[in-house]
Amino acid sequence: MSIASTQEHFDVIVIGGSYAGQAAAMQLARARRRVLVIDAGVRRNRFAATSHGFLGQDGRSPDAIAAVGREQVQAYLTVQWLEGKATHARRTQDRFTVQDERGQDFHARVLVLALGVVDDLPEIDGLSDRWGRSIFHCPYCHGYELAQGRIGVIGVGDVSLHQAMMLPDWGRVTLLINGSAIPDETQRSGLQRRGVILEPTAIRRIIESATVELVDDRLLAFDGLFVASRTRVASPIAEELGCAMEEGLLGRYIHTNEFKETSVPGVFACGDAARMAGSVSFAVGDGAQAGTAAHQALIFR
Structure with a gap:
């Protein structure tokens, strides 16, 4: 009406x-x-x-x-x-x-x-263009469709450690620290038990669907990325x-x-x-x- x-x-x-x-x-x-x-x-x-x-x-x-x-x-x-x-x-x-x-x-x-x-997203080249398509915030909404593939978690703080601990139920997880909080020994132990790989090198940009280019020129290809937006x-x-x-x-x-x-x-x-x-x-x-x-x-x- x-x-x-x-x-x-x-x-x-x-x-x-x-x-x-x-x-x-x-x-x-x-x-x-x-x-x-x-x-x-x-x-x-x-x-x-x-x-x-x-x-x-x-x-x-x-x-x-x-x-x-x-x-x-x-x-x-x-x-x-x-x-x-x-x-x-x-x-x-x-x-x-x-x-x-x-x-x-x-x-x-x-x-x-x-x-x-x-959603206020981290200022990483290529991230906002892929938001909701290959970069997500909620594993319950989008994790299953990644078919237990390669998952990257972009570090933005302690909340990223929480994401990284959860996401192994949906795939093989790498935590991209990217200048955020470095896990302490207790946190590292927990992540290791969950099979999470730690990548300390900073991110330069995101290309293709969900490939992360690091500042040392390495390329890490993922099936999907997760980041906790503010x-x-x-x-x-x-x-x-x-x-x-x-x-x-x-x-x-x-x-x-x-x-x-x-x-x-x-x-x-x-x-x-x-x-x-x-x-x-x-x-x-x-x-x-x-x-x-x-x-x-x-x-x-």
Whole structure:
């Protein structure tokens, strides 16, 4: 449905229409609540050709999963969908006002923030061009497809040691230290038990599909590479509203309770912006929890 008027009041505004936002909106729509979804159309996994680990959708295109989800959400008559970017949000008495990039204001009693995150990647020549295609962050999402082949872990800190310890279940692993933290004796012993090879030489660039060129001119060919990106919430709206943030191993995210409510009453958050781990499965579960909790907030407050 198209937007009838910026003066229209909604029960809930969902900011972000990817997997978490769609799941939240569907729960609210099924409760026959009036919902506005504002979506800029920029999904975190837009670089990946296939999505894995999401029950019933394994191996499908992320685009296809999102498109079907949006179609199903929009089939509910109480849902309206606005393509665009929400830029500001504020509380005014007993409601919230959300402004979009066109300067339009929309009003609701409750907000659900499904803002997503941005991946900040190491500045290595050739890395960003291969992100989501042959260079990944999640072994559960992409490890199986490497068929127990050659896997490289690009070192960015202690989190890379964690990745290197996990990934031997998916293939033969080399940890490319690349100037990051050098494992101590205890860590080396653990990596050795897992069969991980340590490569101390720095990386010059990444070529072909997943071949690492080192500064000493050696080429190490891999079937896939993993790196732990730093993440940041893709919009300042949560902090603008005064939502408390947490500092995680990979970056800041929005603090929520077990019902996905933030520190600001009436504001819920879900998806990658509100948890340290990210996948389609987690996002959908998070969104469903946020949507049902947002509905109950409309009733019991």
